[in-house]
Amino acid sequence: MWFWLRVKPEKSGGVAEFRRSKPEEAGEKSLKKPLFRLLISAIFYDIIKRIMLQRPVLILNSSYEVLNVTNLKRGLKLLLSGKAEVVKADGVLVHGGQTSFPAPSILKLRYFVSIPYHPLPLNRRNVMFRDNFTCQYCGKRSLTGMTIDHIIPRSLGGKTAWDNVVCACKSCNEKKGDLRPQDRRMKLLKNPGQPVYSPLFRACLENFPPEWASYLAPVRQENNQGS
């Protein structure tokens, strides 16, 4: 049963009223409305699906050691190919074909992966992640406009090394200029060093889901020691 909104002509006061549509009028509307609703639903579903597939999933080695953080899309590939099994699910249902199952939050590989140690390359991006985009002099945090500061300036023989470069805001960098921090009475928030894990991984660890806590405790301890 379709209804449509009709506006009465001026002479009747222009008042809107609802009335039951005639069969032929309903036929025209029934073609347009469901199509429009279907299109909106499809767009909405696609947006939700894309957001859901970016949810973080913690990957553990077969020995329960933390390996990496990936997204749900890659996690599902590991799961469906039989390379991993679910350790913890987060309560969100994933529908595929005729079946539905809880989306994984933690996956464990079915086989052991040995990861060789590769020193993290020293570059601007990695320094920013290591320092969490936070000025190491004043504590201001911003994802844009941060600079790299050489603690001992290059003009005074300072090297470009993990323990001599920090993230600094523009005003602190300008204030410090080509001098040592102590010359300007500036103090570092912490002594910089080479990060133990990938800074990207470290960034993910800062807002992890509560169910990851017990697996991440040793990793966080090592990260704190490494910075």
Ligand SMILES: [Zn+2]
């Ligand atoms: Zn600053």
